[in-house]
Amino acid sequence: MDWMSRNLPYLMAGISVGGQYALIAIGYTMVYGILRLINFAHGDIFMVAGLIMVYSTTVMPIYIAIPLMIVVTVILGFLVERAAYKPLRSAPRMSIMISAIGVSYLLQNLALYVTGGLSQQYPAIPWINDTVTVFGATTKRVTIITPILTIVLVLLLVTLIKRTKIGMAMRAASRDFETSQLMGIKINSVISFTFIIGTFLAAIGSLLFFTNYTGVTPTAGAMPGLKAFVAAVFGGIGSIPGAVIGAFIIGICENIIKGLGWTTFSDAFTFALLIVILIAKPTGLFGEKVTDKV
């Protein structure tokens, strides 16, 4: 019991962080599934969502600020796709990836300009910020809510993809981009819809993530974004359950490492894990096997 109460906080923090990574990782994995694009700007959109929340709570009550933040973030994600990725649809894959890096650079610099480089205090959201006690370990309520909310959202998303028409279109597009166009799928609206779902989940993820931390800085999105991407690759990029499981594994491992007192290596360990899995199973845990066509 003593061991339990000593280590439970790390485990719970791990599950919670894993849930937050999962919400970001879905955005990466879905975009990669359809466009074969590592959307480097996703982590920065996540950071911008945090900043929008910071600035909107200064002028309006929190129950309006949260929906507004989600809507604005989704619009941002949609606009980024339309402005920076859509013109490059027929370009080589490298160009579109560079464009993503460019967007990331732009968003970071914009945030630097708006915030003046200072860390912005994230507003305390009532109820989810309260302290609760589980099995003798005290923690914030957000730690408990995150995994539950993540799983609910993922189940909803999987239902959407499996049962609805747009979900079917998304599956078709990720299987074969050109053929799906020939079959009458409006590829642009499918891609926009993918970005909308991805940024929606990232906005919720940012709400949960930044509640645990005190401040939002212009580079705050870089590391969680990179780790969520690692989670997506770990689970097999293109697969939603894979991304979620990968994110939970990475979140938990990272916090256990921190608990052991190796904080310097918590980031490095994530990448080491990634490299090991890539070498053992080059397409990730649940990735589809790709065959080269000659």
Add this chain to the structure above:
Amino acid sequence: MSTKKKNAWNVGLIAALLILLFLLEQTLPSSSMLFTVLKKGAIYALVAVSMNLLNGFTGLFSLGQAGFMLLGAYTYAILTIPMESRNSVYQYFDGGIIQFTLPIPVALIAGGIAAAVFAYLIGLPVLRLKSDYLAIATLGFAEIIRAVFQWDKLGPVTNGSNLLRNFPSFRSVVFPFVVAGICIALIVMLINSTYGRAFKAIRDDEIAAEAMGINLAHHKRLAFVISSFFAGISGGLLAMYQTTIQASMFKSAMTYEILLIVVIGGIGSVTGSCISSFLFIACSEWWLRFLDNENLYIGGFHVPFLRPGFRKVVFAVVIMAVVLFYRQGIMGTKEFSVEGIADFFKRKFSGKKEKKGGVSHE
């Protein structure tokens, strides 16, 4: 133009450039931004060309450049801090365990070798991966290196997460130009050799290249190791330029910057990488600096939005515009050469229309 004549032209141009640099240094005040741009530009040109060797000429999409620069910079700094200042630099680690110093050129090359050895080791597993997976694995390795160098237990060697300082640096702008110039010349010679042709064959079609008898694993590893070697040397130069280094400087954002330089210059063009690195550094450090000035008036009009940081926003927008509208970059896959310019003017004045571009195809 014969090869001999072309070489003479190139040697003449380089000599003229060096003399010009020397004269500039004698005449302009040393605080001029021009020198900052030239020094940093030369260093970035070297690392951009080394990345281009990998991404543009061999088709290996690697994002580990910052990690290799870190290795080069640390090796250089650790080996050249003078004995008398070791105690003050390594104040938390009793003066460190490395108790000797090496001359600057040896230390620079040692930095390159450290990066190359490490590249060889990680290349063994990582180079089997393809495109995006290779990119993310090398990015991961760069992050791991950064974490390891910040580790307390390695403090006696790396000084933990503290600054390394007091190592020798250069004052003249000619030095980075000479070192970077020699390295870039070596890379160009490599690209024009049989190895270079094998690299390009691998880039264009791996399977066809293998069918033509090119050993894929060997050539990929060779390109990776050589590119890392030069990244390591440029890391050493960067350490000299900055006079202090810290592992936390070498973030993945640095790799992205270099990748942007390569892309803006044109993937597969050495001269493009050089030109764009000077432009990139000049824009980000110098030319747009007026945008950070809050009290800028044009006539009687107070220009709005200007405050520190606006420069970078404008710069990012410019980069986005280049990426979206000039997909080929400045040079595409062409090279800048005397011959090309001569051809260009000849056509201009004789009025003949040829299909060949203004710059020669290399």
